[in-house]
Amino acid sequence: MKKLMSGNEALARGAYEAGVKVATGYPGTPSSEILENIVQYPEIYAEWSTNEKTATEAAIGAAYAGRRALTTMKQVGMNVAADAFFFSVYTGMRAGLLIVVADDAGMFSSQNEQDNRHYAPFAKMPMVEPSDSQEAKDFVKIALEMSEEWDVPVLYRTCMRVAHSASPVELGERVWDDEKIPEKWVRNQEKYVSSAMWAKKKRPMIEERLEKLVEVSNNISINRLEWGDRKLGIIASGPVYHYAREIYPEASFLKLGMTYPLPKRLIQELADGVDEVIVIEELDPFIEQQVKAMGIKCRGKEIFPPYDELLTGKIERCMAEVGLLPWEKVAEQRDVTPKNLPNRPPVLCPGCPHRSTFFNLSRMKDVIIVSDIGCYNLGALAPFHATDFMGSMGAGFGVSHGFEIGGIQKTGQKVLGIVGDSTFFHNGVTPLLNMVHNGSNVTLMVLDNHTTAMTGHQDHPGVEHTLEGKGTRVDIEKLVRAMGVEQIRVADAFDVNDVNGAIKEALAQEGLSFIIVKGPCFFVGNNKKPAFKVDLSLCNGCGICFKVGCPPISRSNEIHEKTKLRKSQIDPVLCVGCGICSQVCPQKAIKRIDA
Incomplete structure (x- = not known):
């Protein structure tokens, strides 16, 4: 039976069919839906872990226990997880293990662009890359079997487009005895205790394994030569293969599904059989450099840029610029973006609990606002323009400490570090401990909206549910107090004055001060209330209400007689009744509809 599935849905189905028993991860676009689809299969234990390293370690432990396992993350999550999966290359496992990463070429939802294929040679582990949904499913089983045969985790790299x-996927059945109990663990320190004296012995074996995996890559069915016209041979993997196939249906291709180690014999065979070899790959010249290292002449990044996505139109234009495609064949209709389209910047949703915080911060002087990853990063944009920094998860705390020990407060500026509740648990606890221990003199803030909102409202340790049901909630205030922070203030996110008072009070204190701004995300709380309206007889068009950046608020056509400014209006369909705008209106012109 066939079913239309996204790549993430298909990967989840592949985990089910291949007998995966444990799946862990941390949410992040474009990987989040993998675990969210795995949870529909009761045979698989699924968990949103505290961060990617924790998720990877849990999956490694499950594989040690004898259960097939995988862990999922977005591209930057690999940087967090790396410490864990590197050692597992040395120890091996008792069952298959996949490290699944979804890269984000073009930075659609990431703070940086990185090519995680480099982690395969860096960690010395094999890697597979699906090009469509069918392969996304099928490659799970192939990679798990490879992992078990060669006693090594496999990097399963996908990307946003996959x-x-x-696309249609041929479904299969789960071939696994779910009632079978794992074999009893037998202590084997030389294999599983990754201390230097034993790891050093394994080092030559790891290189020998990679050499043997080259032959696997030469013979595996997911790497294949497709002979066509002998003038041009194209090496490609992932979705780029399909783009190139569409442009050059007559060319010869080496289609790669296993991209590390590369199939050297197949590459040489292609090079010997065609006049010119072109490597088409997104981001870094990962394949191209290895092909050139074999002494094979090829072109790649001298034609295509080493950044952003390589979609069909871009490949066509790049090929035409170097004479590999006639300009008249370049399909201009592929550029479907309307010309002169006005910018539509992202905004906080109606009813967002972060709105009061950034309204207040935008009005403060001589305060450096060190922000972090999450919905609250929108505080950097109009109308707030309230933050000075955003880098990586947890850096809102860690970098704020750096500002302080760097002496920035000698300029008369104070420092305020911000993280969200999910980010706090992910990587905010460690820098907080560091700041407590070293006597930091900054103000820290957790914006607690009771969810991991930006990636799709997944759970975290601060809520009472998990992917599989009810969990144990960790109280942020109690945890922070237990870590040694004495000056803690809790504020209501939907009370503008309460938030303002908490910030001013904390900034005025000496030593480490901590604010928790509590208020549920509209999509997880019972927040819908009667909408607000503008009393046009009171509104003078001052525009203060626009400074809260709420989408339902706009200018009306009515002009105030004295100020000559257009008065405000509120769309009752979009308004969710949070009341922030009514609190900041100096004319008291914004009132609840039922009032």
Whole structure:
């Protein structure tokens, strides 16, 4: 039976069919839907872990226990997880293990662009890359079997276009005895205790394994030569293969599904059989450099840029610029973006609990606002323009400490570090401990909206549910107090004055001060209330209400007689009744509809 599935849905189905028993991860676009689809299969234990390193360690432990396992993350999550999966290359496992990463070429939802294929040679582990949904499913079983045969985790690298594009998938059945109990663990320190004296012995074996995996890559069915016209041979993997196939249906291709180690014999065979070799790959010249290292002449990044996505139109234009495609064949209709389209910047949703915080911060002087990853990063944009920094998860705390020990307060500026509740648990606890221990003199803030909102409202340790049901909630205030922070203030996110008072009070204190701004995300709380309206007889068009950045508020056509400014209006369909705008209106012109 066939079913239309996205790559993420298909990967989840592949985990089910291949007998995966444990799946862990941390949410992040474009990987989030993998675990969210795995949870529908009761045979698989699924968990949103505290961060990617924790998720990877849990999956490694499950594989040690004898259960097939995988862990999922977005591209930057690999940087967090790396410490864990590197050692597992040395120890091996008792069952198959996949490290699944979804890269984000073009930075659609990431703070940086990185090519995680480099982690395969860096960690010395094999790697597979699906090009469509069918392969996304099928490669799970192939990679798990490879992992078990060669006693090594396999890097399963996908990307945004595969993750979120849908294509038909031939479904199979789960071939696994779920009632079978794992074999009893037998202590084997030389294998599983990764201390230097034993790891050093394994080092030559790891290189020998990689050499043997080259032959696997030469013979595996997911790497194949497709002979066509002998003038041009193209090496490609992932979705780029399909783009190139569409442009050059007559060319010869080496289609790669296993991209590390590369199939050297197949590459040489292609090079010997065609006049010219072109490597088409997104981001870094990962394949190209290895082909050139074999002494084979090829072109790649001298034609295509080493950044952003390589979609069909871009490949066509790049090929035409170097004479590999006639300009008249370049399909201009591929550029479907309307010309002169006005910018539509992202905004906080109606009813967002972060709105009062950034309204207040935008009005403060001589305060450096060190922000972090999450919905609250929108505080950097109009109308707030309230933050000075955003880098990586947890850096809102860690970098704020750096500002302080760097002496920035000698300029008369204070420092305020911000993280969200999910980010706090992910990587905010460690820098907080560091700041407590070293006597930091900054103000820290957790914006607690009771969810991991930006990636799709997944759970975290601060809520009472998990992917599989009820969990144990960790209280942020109690945890922070237990870590040694004495000056803690809790504020209501939907009370503008309460938030303002908490910030001013904390900034005025000496030593480490801590603010928790509590208020549920509209999509997880019972927040819908009667909408607000503008009393046009009171509104003078001052525009203060626009400074809260709420989408339902706009200018009306009515002009105030004295100020000559257009008065405000509120769309009752979009308004969710949070009341922030009514609190900041100096004319008291914004009132609840039922009032």
